[in-house]
Amino acid sequence: xxxxxxxxxxxxxxxxxxxxxxxxxxxxxxxxxxxxxxxxxxxxxxxxxxxxxxxxxxxxxxxxxxxxxxxxxxxxxxxxxxxxxxxxxxxxxxxxxxxxxxxxxxxxxxxxxxxxxxxxxxxxxxxxxxxxxxxxxxxxxxxxxxxxxxxxxxxxxxxxxxxxxxxxxxxxxxxxxxxxxxxxxxxxxxxxxxxxxxxxxxxxxxxxxxxxxxxxxxxxxxxxxxxxxxxxxxxxxxxxxxxxxxxxxxxxxxxxxxxxxxxxxxxxxxxxxxxxxxxxxxxxxxxxxxxxxxx
Numbered sequence: 001x002x003x004x005x006x007x008x009x010x011x012x013x014x015x016x017x018x019x020x021x022x023x024x025x026x027x028x029x030x031x032x033x034x035x036x037x038x039x040x041x042x043x044x045x046x047x048x049x050x051x052x053x054x055x056x057x058x059x060x061x062x063x064x065x066x067x068x069x070x071x072x073x074x075x076x077x078x079x080x081x082x083x084x085x086x087x088x089x090x091x092x093x094x095x096x097x098x099x100x101x102x103x104x105x106x107x108x109x110x111x112x113x114x115x116x117x118x119x120x121x122x123x124x125x126x127x128x129x130x131x132x133x134x135x136x137x138x139x140x141x142x143x144x145x146x147x148x149x150x151x152x153x154x155x156x157x158x159x160x161x162x163x164x165x166x167x168x169x170x171x172x173x174x175x176x177x178x179x180x181x182x183x184x185x186x187x188x189x190x191x192x193x194x195x196x197x198x199x200x201x202x203x204x205x206x207x208x209x210x211x212x213x214x215x216x217x218x219x220x221x222x223x224x225x226x227x228x229x230x231x232x233x234x235x236x237x238x239x240x241x242x243x244x245x246x247x248x249x250x251x252x253x254x255x256x257x258x259x260x261x262x263x264x265x266x267x268x269x270x271x272x273x274x275x276x277x278x279x280x281x282x283x284x285x286x287x288x289x290x291x292x293x294x295x
Contacts, residue, residue: 010044011073013037014052018062018070090276093122096284100145102129103224104267107243108292109145116287123280136272142281144270149263152270158285161267161292163240164260165198169230171254177236179256187211189235191226192219198238202261223265227253240265242292 016026017037027034045052052066062070100109105127113125134141136155144155151157167185169177178184186208190199203210218234220226226237227244231252243265247253269288271281 007040007044007047010040011069012077013040014044014066015070015073015077017041017053017060018066019074021059021061023060089278090280092120092279092283094277094280095124095126096143096277096280097126097128097141098143098145098284099128099130099134099141100267101131101147101222103222103243104145104147105129106224107227107246111246112291115291116284119287120283123283125284133270136270137274142271142275142277143284146268146270147266148268149266150268152268155270156273158269159266160269160285160289161240161242161265163242163265165202165238165262165265166241166255166260167202167236167257168227168239168241168244168248168253168255169236170233171251173230173233173235174254174256179236182206182257182259183208185210185236185257190217191229191235191237192217193223193226193238194219194221198261198263202238202259205261206257206259 012030013026016029017023020026020029023037023041024034027037030037041052050065051063052069053060053062055061098109109127113127116123116125128141133144133146133152136142136144145160169179177188179188185203185206190210192199199210218229220229223237223239223243227239227247229235230237231247236256238261241248241255244253248255269285275281
């Protein structure tokens, strides 16, 4: 069936050579050598029993049969390209699957998803919470929003949030612990993160020593848990003001001191550049960046 397509490579060369009126320009477009183009066209001419091109000065002009064939090929290739694009690029409407950390989901995405739903009622967002970086290229996941400084060269990556760690606590605790004086931080109840002792970085930056008595500390696995603890009055945690913006605006949290410490809080927006849902991903990315950059 379609035995004529046994010479498909040569047919591509014919279309490009007729369009450029040049074997060398056709070769450049198709990333092959000029000799390869010339040889394939000669073989096709031999198979068809007729000439498709003739030399005129520095150009290769198609014969009448060559023009007829090249035009038919050009129309067909354009139709094929349109069909491939249609099935590979989904419309704006549909489902978008986003995976991120529990902290980012609970503090930024979930409290603001109603805004996205109002702006894009035809895009349904599925939010998956996971500490792992999923294989975006070969799964149903469209977007990953990940914490940290790792690089993912096989994906499109953009830093969408970068912030410093600062002390955060409830207004009541700040008053009770007399945090108008930074020296009182040395004896505060502190919330730690399991993966690192960022507090030592902060005390070094503040130029004060913390009490060696660790009897009133709490250890949690992520910022979401840390903020939940301090909102209820359990001491002070180190957190990102950008992530905690919702709680700060509501008066559930305060930042008693402007002193910050490293490492920075960084979140990257990751997606597959070849995804068929690129239009959907782009709209979600634009909305999220606008949200994070609002004063």
